[in-house]
Amino acid sequence: MTPVLERHEIEAFLAVAEELHFRRATERLGLAQGRVSQIVGRLERRLGVPLFTRTSRKVILTPAGQQLYDGLAPAHQQIQEAVGKALAVGKGVTGTLRVGFSSAWASDAVLRTAESFRRTHPGCLVEIQEVPLCDTFGPLRAGELDLQLTEFPMEEPDLVAGPVIFSEPRALMVPADHPFARQESVCQEDLAHAPLIAVTGDSPAYWTDYIWPRKTPQGRPIPQGPAFRYWMEVPSLVASGQGVSIASLRAARYYARPSLTYVPLRDAPPLDYGLMWRCDGYTARVRKFGETLCRITPGHAAEDHDPA
Known part of the structure; x- marks a missing residue:
């Protein structure tokens, strides 16, 4: 009888298969240290085949692991998109979200987030534009933008300083x-x-x-x-x-x-780059985009070379 995979097993396996790093996969899923390694280990024992080859320097998929990933990843994405569409309709994550950035590296983060956001919230159009350094808070204050990822500090009474996304030397x-x-x-x-x-x-x-x-x-x-x-x-x-x-x-x-x-x-x-929005503009769109950005932006935790 073919084993039935639980949701947490699927998510743990896919995270490791995409990160090829157990610690980063654990951080991505927000689990306790070592938890993903435990889940994957139990899954391998239950299936009776190794899914990953682990060394002190790297993690790679075995042929069985690659086959499982190729079958699971598209189906998992379809499920996530279906759930996202249902939630978007129910929670009002529709319309247009205008997001600003002030640097090429901030643009990279915003574009990656927009791609992921569109998959889970297809009813929401994301428009992206550069914020001029000569008027860094002007477009947001004027209502031309709903959210922006730009340099801190920000001490404006009508704007909200959100989380720092990354810091640059x-x-x-x-x-x-x-x-x-x-x-x-x-x-x-x-x-x-x-x-x-x-x-x-x-x-x-x-x-x-x-x-x-x-x-x-x-x-x-x-x-x-x-x-x-x-x-x-x-x-x-x-x-x-x-x-x-x-x-x-x-x-x-x-x-x-x-x-x-x-x-x-x-x-x-360092130069801190963070999210900011208008005090009266914390919509469901802004909140969900910010949550997505925080979730997928690399660099929140220190990189290392320990695959376990």
């Missing part, structure tokens, strides 16, 4: 021939020795000063270089030697040029 974007480019890292006091290219516009001073400070921690003034309104202006301004600018260290992967170098800013606090 800071770097200093400098011309490739700048003296700073030859250093392994720089400190905040070094900012007193180069014009800083910073944003201008309608964003509040506390926000712009937190990212592009006007003084060092010791109170030394930081020379001000040309101002920009949109981020895509910054690499060209820096590459042409008109100054340096603060950036996420991850920006080096998105805006690499031979004429630019990204030097870690070793003593500066």
Whole structure:
């Protein structure tokens, strides 16, 4: 008689098959440490075949495990979508959700979330647009956006600061021939020795000063270089030697040029990227999208190489 798989066994197996990492699968499902390994182990004993090959460095599917995954994954997705459709109708997750982002890496997270969100809430249209750094809270406040993933801090009385989704180390974007480019890292006091290219516009001073400070921690003034309104202006301004600018260290992967170098800013606090929405705009759509984003965004827990 063919064994009947319980729901928790199916979810645990699929999570490990997709993550190929027991700890990440456990975190993804929100279970206690070691729980997924126990569930999969019992399932293998009950089926009488190994589903995974485990070593100290990696986890891979066995041929039987691959066959089981190929059969279960599409069916499980269909079930999830059917449940999502029913819940969307019952809970009102329909209409249009407008989501903003301020950086390429935030865009990646939003796009991944939108893809998952559309599968479980097909009655809700998700529109995505970039938030200008020169007016980082303007589109949200004006009702042009319902939700956004942008840099903190946020201290606006009519807006709500949601959870931090990820944090990024800071770097200093400098011309490739700048003296700073030859250093392994720089400190905040070094900012007193180069014009800083910073944003201008309608964003509040506390926000712009937190990212592009006007003084060092010791109170030394930081020379001000040309101002920009949109981020895509910054690499060209820096590459042409008109100054340096603060950036996420991850920006080096998105805006690499031979004429630019990204030097870690070793003593500066990280840049936190979080969700925010209007005080009167916490709809079912906003709540469900935020929950989906928190659930699928990698990096909430430290990565490691222990597959068990």
